[in-house]
Amino acid sequence: xxxxxxxxxxxxxxxxxxxxxxxxxxxxxxxxxxxxxxxxxxxxxxxxxxxxxxxxxxxxxxxxxxxxxxxxxxxxxxxxxxxxxxxxxxxxxxxxxxxxxxxxxxxxxxxxxxxxxxxxxxxxxxxxxxxxxxxxxxxxxxxxxxxxxxxxxxxxxxxxxxxxxxxxxxxxxxxxxxxxxxxxxxxxxxxxxxxxxxxxxxxxxxxxxxxxxxxxxxxxxxxxxx
Amino acid sequence: xxxxxxxxxxxxxxxxxxxxxxxxxxxxxxxxxxxxxxxxxxxxxxxxxxxxxxxxxxxxxxxxxxxxxxxxxxxxxxxxxxxxxxxxxxxxxxxxxxxxxxxxxxxxxxxxxxxxxxxxxxxxxxxxxxxxxxxxxxxxxxxxxxxxxxxxxxxxxxxxxxxxxxxxxxxxxxxxxxxxxxxxxxxxxxxxxxxxxxxxxxxxxxxxxxxxxxxxxxxxxxxxxxxxxxxxxxxxxxxxxxxxxxxxxxxxxxxxxxxxxxxxxxxxxxxxxxxxxxxxxxxxxxxxxxxxxxxxxxxxxxxxxxxxxxxxxxxxxxxxxxxxxxxxxxxxxxxxxxxxxxxxxxxxxxxxxxxxxxxxxxxxxxxxxxxxxxxxxxxxxxxxxxxxxxxxxxxxxxxxxxxxxxxxxxxxxxxxxxxxxxxxxxxxxxxxxxxxxxxxxxxxxxxxxxxxxxxxxxxxxxxxxxxxxxxxxxxxxxxxxxxxxxxxxxxxxxxxxxxxxxxxxxxxxxxxxxxxxxxxxxxxxxxxxxxxxxxxxxxxxxxxxxxxxxxxxxxxxxxxxxxxxxxxxxxxxxxxxxxxxxxxxxxxxxxx
Numbered sequence: 065x066x067x068x069x070x071x072x073x074x075x076x077x078x079x080x081x082x083x084x085x086x087x088x089x090x091x092x093x094x095x096x097x098x099x100x101x102x103x104x105x106x107x108x109x110x111x112x113x114x115x116x117x118x119x120x121x122x123x124x125x126x127x128x129x130x131x132x133x134x135x136x137x138x139x140x141x142x143x144x145x146x147x148x149x150x151x152x153x154x155x156x157x158x159x160x161x162x163x164x165x166x167x168x169x170x171x172x173x174x175x176x177x178x179x180x181x182x183x184x185x186x187x188x189x190x191x192x193x194x195x196x197x198x199x200x201x202x203x204x205x206x207x208x209x210x211x212x213x214x215x216x217x218x219x220x221x222x223x224x225x226x227x228x229x230x231x232x233x234x235x236x237x238x239x240x241x242x243x244x245x246x247x248x249x250x251x252x253x254x255x256x257x258x259x260x261x262x263x264x265x266x267x268x269x270x271x272x273x274x275x276x277x278x279x280x281x282x283x284x285x286x287x288x289x290x
Numbered sequence: 291x292x293x294x295x296x297x298x299x300x301x302x303x304x305x306x307x308x309x310x311x312x313x314x315x316x317x318x319x320x321x322x323x324x325x326x327x328x329x330x331x332x333x334x335x336x337x338x339x340x341x342x343x344x345x346x347x348x349x350x351x352x353x354x355x356x357x358x359x360x361x362x363x364x365x366x367x368x369x370x371x372x373x374x375x376x377x378x379x380x381x382x383x384x385x386x387x388x389x390x391x392x393x394x395x396x397x398x399x400x401x402x403x404x405x406x407x408x409x410x411x412x413x414x415x416x417x418x419x420x421x422x423x424x425x426x427x428x429x430x431x432x433x434x435x436x437x438x439x440x441x442x443x444x445x446x447x448x449x450x451x452x453x454x455x456x457x458x459x460x461x462x463x464x465x466x467x468x469x470x471x472x473x474x475x476x477x478x479x480x481x482x483x484x485x486x487x488x489x490x491x492x493x494x495x496x497x498x499x500x501x502x503x504x505x506x507x508x509x510x511x512x513x514x515x516x517x518x519x520x521x522x523x524x525x526x527x528x529x530x531x532x533x534x535x536x537x538x539x540x541x542x543x544x545x546x547x548x549x550x551x552x553x554x555x556x557x558x559x560x561x562x563x564x565x566x567x568x569x570x571x572x573x574x575x576x577x578x579x580x581x582x583x584x585x586x587x588x589x590x591x592x593x594x595x596x597x598x599x600x601x602x603x604x605x606x607x608x609x610x611x612x613x614x615x616x617x618x619x620x621x622x623x624x625x626x627x628x629x630x631x632x633x634x635x636x637x638x639x640x641x642x643x644x645x646x647x648x649x650x651x652x653x654x655x656x657x658x659x660x661x662x663x664x665x666x667x668x669x670x671x672x673x674x675x676x677x678x679x680x681x682x683x684x685x686x687x688x689x690x691x692x693x694x695x696x697x698x699x700x701x702x703x704x705x706x707x708x709x710x711x712x713x714x715x716x717x718x719x720x721x722x723x724x725x726x727x728x729x730x731x732x733x734x735x736x737x738x739x740x741x742x743x744x745x746x747x748x749x750x751x752x753x754x755x756x757x758x759x760x761x762x763x764x765x766x767x768x769x770x771x772x773x774x775x776x777x778x779x780x781x782x783x784x785x786x787x788x789x790x791x792x793x794x795x796x797x798x799x800x801x802x803x804x805x806x807x808x809x810x811x812x813x814x815x816x817x818x819x820x821x822x823x824x825x826x827x828x829x830x831x832x833x834x835x836x837x838x839x840x841x842x843x844x845x846x847x848x849x850x851x852x853x854x855x856x857x858x859x860x861x862x863x864x865x866x867x868x869x870x871x872x873x874x875x876x877x878x879x880x881x882x
Binding site: 114117129157228229230231273274275276277278 | 510511512513519820824825855857858859867870871878880881
């Protein structure tokens with residue numbers, strides 16, 4: 065009996081004592097920053113996920129697959145779990161014209177900011193709540209001519225996340241038949257009706273005919289319907 | 291003990307003496323696998339090989355109908371599962387069939403040395419090219435530009451770089467498919483054994499593929515330097531190619547619309563079940579019990595499901611039903627309410643669908659419609675003395691004397707066996723079931739092993755390809771003729787010149803080809819998926835039995851909990867990151 069116990073312990077010992085702890089240090093670098101919209105001079109209004117992506121190509125990385133992560137709706141981004149190394153950083157797949165790659169030595173927590181030219185921007189925005197309805201007024205502007213302007217929307221959501229896929233009510237207008245010059249010269253007004261009383265989050269979305277159908281957004285305006 | 295030692299030494303000596311390092315001894319050919327030489331030197335061998343190639347065609351056949359239809363505004367799944375009631379994010383329908391392309395390339399490479407006559411070789415080569423073009427069509431419609439591999443690649447020990455072929459442009463892929471199909475069409479016979487490609491199968495595929503290419507050029511965007519997208523200036527060339535290919539099929543007279551039964555509804559049902567079908571240009575055949583599929587098992591209504599379980603895989607939306615016009619050509623909106631807002635009562639609930647396009651009742655089973663002799667009782671509840679009762683499941687009863695739900699002494703059901711109520715969720719969530727392709731001749735007990743054929747290309751699709759290409763090319767009279775051929779066979783009013791618009795032609799296509807795995811791809815190539823499916827839920831039709839009126843009234847309701855949103859990146863599928871790891875020259879599609 066004792067022999068069996070001893071044997072068992074020996075075997076278990078052999079089983080567990082075989083190798084030393086063999087592991088790599090976990091990633092301890094971080095990169096963060098923001099995309100500045102050069103029309104509004106504020107951070108680029110976007111959505112999450114899919115609003116825009118940051119691609120990181122690690123120096124000496126063996127494969128060509130980059131580290132890809134989504135930016136946040138307010139135009140900032142952060143990835144706090146990468147190795148400290150040199151990276152090529154490029155913001156991409158968002159509603160802005162291509163920007164140059166930045167080469168960044170990422171340390172403990174490194175900031176990198178980009179200035180982008182959005183396809184469009186929404187300015188001069190006002191949002192008013194009436195009884196059972198919301199009226200928005202805004203202007204579409206751009207600083208660089210790109211694809212045709214095709215669409216404008218006023219999105220109304222019951223949750224603070226308000227974007228092209230998260231909304232409860234909307235007003236949507238097709239602009240594909242309207243001349244761009246006329247669009248840019250107009251102060252638009254949208255009305256979203258049939259709302260019950262409560263708190264809503266309103267956002268304007270406008271889109272050019274870009275390949276990935278990305279929208280440019282206004283800020284989120286919280287309003288309360290009496 | 292001594293014996294053990296002897297045995298030990300005998301074993302040891304055997305090991306030592308038999309351990310000769312003769313190279314050839316173990317290098318014997320497997321006796322259960324045919325070698326290339328055996329296969330490629332006989333016609334029977336090549337036919338067997340060909341069968342394995344056909345088997346891998348990316349068809350979107352019976353197994354894909356539910357998920358593709360439920361990813362559009364055609365229908366939804368009964369499952370309350372977010373993923374299964376949502377739609378693809380561009381990673382659901384991958385097909386990276388380069389293993390099959392290698393097999394067909396191997397055949398094409400070895401055919402010239404096969405022990406066959408020149409005419410046999412030429413026909414088989416055409417068949418192989420048709421199959422290869424079909425494979426590339428499956429890739430092109432998903433990924434855009436992909437590497438075009440025409441010959442078998444072999445690893446020689448140090449040629450990895452040569453095997454890592456970068457992506458061709460999307461234009462090159464569609465042009466390659468067009469050329470291959472032209473060659474295939476000229477080599478293939480007009481009539482072939484059922485299940486094998488003919489000249490007209492190749493032309494039908496070409497007319498479909500060129501529609502896809504033209505749509506990408508006209509409605510898509512060029513990205514990644516042309517790896518995806520085509521210059522819009524090329525669009526007319528592809529519309530024309532589609533038009534020409536379809537015209538060759540039409541002018542040949544080899545195929546015609548199925549019109550065996552004078553009853554239009556029965557005719558449109560039989561079209562999908564009759565194997566002796568002049569409309570079928572290329573089909574995949576099944577034969578019980580050797581090769582079967584599970585279309586009926588997945589999609590039969592709940593109460594007549596197969597003994598193996600499952601059912602109700604497709605719940606058509608009210609929107610789809612209303613897309614079918616009335617026979618007089620008026621829009622198909624159902625008449626649920628009087629102008630003053632009060633409900634219209636129907637003594638026979640199926641009268642709601644009177645004078646609808648006969649294809650409607652052949653495509654879906656409507657509430658209280660009859661299938662295989664069973665009334666499919668989809669009932670959402672009861673109205674008694676103006677009070678609506680809809681609680682419970684199909685076992686809940688209602689007492690007409692006490693005017694209360696009463697499982698003890700009740701006499702009538704509150705909700706139907708086939709739908710609504712809180713019972714088993716494995717029932718339609720929309721009020722409708724699919725009927726198209728369901729085999730009503732087959733015994734319920736056998737429904738887990740169906741053997742009706744999958745029609746890959748039918749003449750009606752070719753007519754619709756022709757109509758779409760024609761209307762895009764502004765050949766209105768051609769578009770009108772082809773669309774009216776379809777409408778005439780269906781049994782609805784023909785279009786006049788002014789009505790022939792792109793919208794009407796597309797509408798005819800959506801209705802005629804509903805639940806044939808077209809709509810997902812059609813919306814996608816027209817680049818309207820993200821508009822049609824933007825945070826939306828669609829509609830259910832709920833029938834209520836009104837006790838006082840002794841008749842049925844209908845209400846509509848939002849169907850399902852989950853919203854459908856198509857993400858614009860899914861206009862191209864994601865290339866599997868594993869493939870990119872193997873071949874770093876592959877560039878991923880945008881936004882993955």
